Amino acid sequence: MAKVLTPKEEDYSQWYNDLVLKADLAENSSVRGCMVIKPYGYAIWEKIQQTLDKMFKETGHVNAYFPLFIPKSFLSKEASHVEGFAKECAVITHYRLKNSPDSKGVIVDPEAKLEEELIVRPTSETIIWNTYKNWIQSYRDLPLLINQWANVVRWEMRTRLFLRTAEFLWQEGHTAHATKEEAMEEALRMIDVYQKFAEDTLAIPVIKGSKTENERFAGALETYTIEAMMQDGKALQSGTSHFLGQNFAKAFDVKFLNSKGELEYVWATSWGVSTRLIGAVIMTHSDNNGLVLPPNIAPLQVIIVPIYKTDEERRQVLDYGNKIESELKQHQITVKFDDRDTHKPGWKFAEYELKGVPIRIAIGPKDIEKKQVEIARRDTLEKFNLSREQLVAQIKVLLSDIQQNIFQKALRFRQQNTYEISNIDELKENIDKGGFYIAYWEGSKEDEKQLNEQTKATIRCILTEQSDVNGTCIATGKQTKKRVIIAKAY
């Protein structure tokens, strides 16, 4: 046993770190807070991209690309936006280096100071709205439904692989609309897309809701969110969609003529998910043996491991395995036949378990003789034999079964760790064990801050579905139908 993980019961965050490193997903780089995403981790990101990109296209969006650098003045045009991001911006002040006088390396050339500093984008609203100004004159130019796949930089104090890195990959949608209603509809549509993606593709059950004023995106009038529960009971914000109102249109003076010939400001949304989703997948499904990947995003859905002693056996097993591999491939199942002679079966079993491959097929002389294969399910760790004949059909069923099963398991976990509370004391008593706490809430910004100070928990979201009956707000005692989820968060 060469690669063992710290058990998650012992130290959840150490378990997470071990897993990311040992499953070969990513590693820390020589740049503080920035990670190297390794091929296996990147393959998961590519799966996420492919599926989401398709969903964006299906909802009428197109991709474009905007610059990495934003002139400093742009950022300050929307007051609350700059306030939200100012403290974590990387700033470019110079554009050239020169040899240092003592000829030991290079120094920044003081002559090459930029007239106006550039900001490395922490998000692209400002540069995009500055561009949209030139693209929009008439209601006929609307809506503008654009997404970009990009990297952004937020100079975080403390970072963790995938969950919070100084640079991260994401997609950001930026749309422009003629009416408030249409923009609101778009913001809601996209949070629904995220929910569907999280649940159907990542097998992560999420709770959809809106953010309180405190937690809202800098510059947004409304922020919709999907919140997932990790296996330690903490919440992870997994995707957000913002209704930006006319804030950015006003800041960048983006107006259009409506059909009545009147000049109006454009309505906006923005929405995004990031490489953080990989962290969410890891923390939702994995166990002490390693990753557990949902078949829908697993870079490898099936691994075939040959077992043999003699050369003759090897020939037979390879032949048997090659045929299975090509059959599965024909049915669009991503499969690899690991016929390397440099590693032994036991080693391979452990390796692919660590990497979360949903199904393992082992084939040896016994299996050939009995016209069967041995199957091992990663999610349940069960082993059983399947007849060779029905294999492809059975594998398909199994893959979809695994996808369902891990979703249901995560959902059960969330349900078991969600509690209804009726006062703050109940929260204080229980919050340390993690979980989601549902409470009636009609408190102010200050009430929320106080809640945070007292419990270290935050209001993750205001539930979309209000209660049918009035309840008592846990902060103010007021009667309200509005309910919130309170939890400790990543």
Add this chain to the structure above:
RNA sequence: CGGGGUGUAGCGCAGUUGGUUAGCGCGCCACGUUCGGGACGUGGAAGUCGGUGGUUCGAGUCCACUCACCCCGACCA
């Protein structure tokens, strides 16, 4: 930015009051036996001990400065 800690082989670590040739485990390479849950044996390669300066006959070890990283807080997708 406050508090704590760590820098020694690819990784994880040991190295006593300063003393010869700096060790151990994993990994790596070669050969042989193995091969249905991370095999074993034998041999081998691999280190400017984070950096700079100092004390000393002698520094991984002591002193000063410095750099980097990690953990805990304040900030966050």
